[in-house]
Amino acid sequence: MSAEPTCVTARHFDYIRERTVPEDSFLADLKAAALVAHIPPIWISPEQAAFMRILLRACAAKEVLEVGTLAGYSAIAMARALPPGGRVRTIELLDAHADFAEEWVGRSDVAGRVDVLRGDGADVLPTLGTDSADACFLDADKAGYPLYLQECLRIVRPGGLFLIDNAFAFGQLFDENPTDPEVPAVRAFNEHMAQVPALESVIVPVGDGLWVGVSVPERLLAGNG
Numbered sequence: 113m114s115a116e117p118t119c120v121t122a123r124h125f126d127y128i129r130e131r132t133v134p135e136d137s138f139l140a141d142l143k144a145a146a147l148v149a150h151i152p153p154i155w156i157s158p159e160q161a162a163f164m165r166i167l168l169r170a171c172a173a174k175e176v177l178e179v180g181t182l183a184g185y186s187a188i189a190m191a192r193a194l195p196p197g198g199r200v201r202t203i204e205l206l207d208a209h210a211d212f213a214e215e216w217v218g219r220s221d222v223a224g225r226v227d228v229l230r231g232d233g234a235d236v237l238p239t240l241g242t243d244s245a246d247a248c249f250l251d252a253d254k255a256g257y258p259l260y261l262q263e264c265l266r267i268v269r270p271g272g273l274f275l276i277d278n279a280f281a282f283g284q285l286f287d288e289n290p291t292d293p294e295v296p297a298v299r300a301f302n303e304h305m306a307q308v309p310a311l312e313s314v315i316v317p318v319g320d321g322l323w324v325g326v327s328v329p330e331r332l333l334a335g336n337g
């Protein structure tokens with residue numbers, strides 16, 4: 113076995129996509145309706161949703177916290193991986209997105225298992241209880257990520273799962289002159305994330321790069337958040 117990693121290319125992504133269970137017609141309909149409602153198509157991919165569901169099942173997550181609802185695609189996808197009584201709390205800044213997501217959650221097979229919390233993640237997260245989630249998924253404004261992470265280190269129970277999107281900065285991570293204004297915040301967050309002692313984490317090349325981490329209880333106890 114070689115010590116050199118295989119360089120993941122667009123062809124590998126296509127290969128993965130072709131071998132992932134496709135999304136069902138409900139989520140496809142949700143995306144089509146979101147486009148009609150002028151909601152930007154920036155939801156996670158079906159293969160990323162599948163990967164996240166596997167991780168949630170593997171850690172037997174019951175309570176999931178998301179920052180960045182958009183149309184509710186990822187919240188519904190994650191809720192499907194939870195056991196009876198499980199719940200996704202998802203925070204959304206824009207009422208138009210929250211309204212759309214609530215409507216589609218209400219029509220979905222996980223109605224009653226997704227709560228849309230309205231407001232800025234920076235304001236809502238401090239109101240949530242300590243150790244009240246098993247996993248979190250950060251997928252909102254990138255400048256807010258350091259604060260969201262700090263709050264989630266309190267809210268997610270020791271040993272819980274951390275999923276944080278867009279580590280590859282919308283494909284512009286290495287661009288000298290990136291066009292997306294959030295690229296510097298992603299780069300800064302990646303450096304920060306690599307240094308958080310309480311987390312064991314790695315960037316997984318799925319979608320636009322997904323940070324996957326678990327908190328290490330003894331490091332949390334040592335105050336290394």
Ligand SMILES: C[S@@+](CC[C@H](N)C(=O)[O-])C[C@H]1O[C@@H](n2cnc3c(N)ncnc32)[C@H](O)[C@@H]1O
Pocket residue numbers: 154155156179180181182183184185186187203204205206209231232233234251252253256
């Ligand atoms: C990339 S989208 C989320 C996609 C969604 N997770 C999915 O895959 O289906 C980002 C969302 O975060 C919301 N957002 C941006 N800033 C926010 C903030 N400060 N607090 C909460 N939500 C925010 C945006 O309005 C947008 O709906």
